Amino acid sequence: MSNRDSIKPWYQVHKWTSLICTLFALLLCLTGLPLIFAHEIDHALGYQVEPPALPETGQRANLDDIIADAKTRKPGHAVQFLVGDPDEPDLWSVRLGFTADAPEPSAFYSYDARTGEFLHEYPLRQGFMNVLLRLHVDLFAGLPGMLFLGFMGLLLVISLISGTVLYGYYMRKIRFGSIRRSRSAQVKWLDLHNLLGIVTLVWLLVVSLTGVINTLSVPIFDRWQSTELAEMTAPYRGQPPLAGIVSAQRALDAAGNAAPGMTLGFMAFPGNDFASPHHFVAFMQGATPLTSKLLKPVLIDAQTGKVIAQRDLPGYVSALLVSQPLHFGDYGGLPLKILWAVLDILSIMVLISGLYLWLKKHKVPFETRPGVPMNEKPEATLPISAPKQVDGK
Structure with a gap:
């Protein structure tokens, strides 16, 4: 031959x-260009704010006060997540939904983690950047x-x-x-x-492969929830609903003690798909550019506030977590x-x-x-x- x-x-x-993929690849490149600078654009448009400059005292607001304030802003809605930000350690955000396991948020509030002051409500499903993202x-x-x-x-x-x-x-x-x-x-x-x-x-090749992995995020997390998370919460299966839960601050403190040297990425509240009706799950992250993208789930009993289990995420979930920021160049500033x-x-x-x-x-x-x-x-x-x-x- x-x-x-x-x-x-x-x-x-x-x-x-x-011929088959070029138009869609062109669409992804065109929409992806401004999304590379989504954080900066959100700040410029006023969709996100930074905590005010204050002298460093090491002080942290009580998380329960922040959660209470968020609930008063959306009466009847359930807290789904507490979200940290590795780039803004003095910022905490609270995501609410119509129910704890609702797939879409109903509100996203930002607070100063040092004072507990309400800073901003992120506009959900609004604006040109939301269209580009979708x-x-x-x-x-x-x-x-x-x-x-x-x-x-x-x-x-x-x-x-x-x-x-x-x-x-x-x-x-x-x-x-x-x-x-x-x-x-x-x-x-x-x-x-x-x-x-x-x-x-x-x-x-890098952005294409990471993009393909990102499109599998839903089935990847579904598998983790049905296997790893289900295994950790199995002893509580079938138990009656809790009459009350421990404070979010107590759960966060327990997670911090169980994972020293790590900070909170986000914490799922009881009833959420990333937790269970009887548990908080705190997803802790490291301090380096790489480990800050990886998460370690810590399971906390919502009735006693004690850590029940913690384990590293399986490789297929870690691959997703690493690929998401790499896809948009969110590693080197x-x-x-x-x-x-x-x-x-x-x-x-x-x-x-x-x-x-x-x-x-x-x-x-x-x-x-x-x-x-x-x-x-x-x-x-x-x-x-x-x-x-x-x-x-």
Whole structure:
């Protein structure tokens, strides 16, 4: 089999996977660009606030007072989570829902963790950023939309791998990074497409794979809840509902004592899907950039306030937790976010140039294809067009 014959299947794979996923990949890149700076944009729009600057005293407000204040703002609603922020250690947030296990929040309040002062109510399901987030996450279609985008992400990964194979074949006789400016516009677009594709290859693979993992967040947590969490709470199964529960502050203190050196990521209240009717579950996190993204669940008896169990999350959940911030460049502060944004813009150019090459529906002239000797006759070879080009047949 000649080299031409061996490369043809890779071209077919690249062509069809690219055609199927490119528009959705372009949508994800366009919506993902502002989402890289979601935290900064929310601050600029006033959707999030920072605690005021105060002298450091080590003082912490009583969590029960904060919970009581949140309940008075939404009478009849249940507290679902207490949420910490590794980037804002002086900020606590309280999420409420119509019931403890309601899938959607009804309110999200922020408080100064030092004084207990109410700071802000985050506007739920409002604004342009919410539209971008929903488009990026699930196309406003819930779990089916998430899984569909995950499948598009897999096709993009296959397209990237097959495109890399084609690039190696077609660039055998041309210097890396060359753009043949003296050729036709289509050839220049092809060279630009190939060059930017190689430059962004690793980044696109990373964000595509992490994006695919993120689309599986619902089934991943469902599995954890039905296996690991169910196993930890099994001795309490079938017991009557509690008449009362210990204070949230007592539960938080117990979790802190059980996991020294760690801080609270979030704490699920009894009745929530991330806890049980008889328990708080505090998800503790480390202090380093990596360990702050990982969580360790601590199970607390809601009647006695004692720690019942704690264990590390299984690998498949940890993979999800690591992939979520990596997908948006949320590891190295603003410099990494800027790098992510630049690579996102270059990837948009890759996708647009690929669409341009397809829409032109013309083959690159045989003699201009990289890697083809000038004295080789067209009749002697298989007519395979360049990557991302389709002849319409």
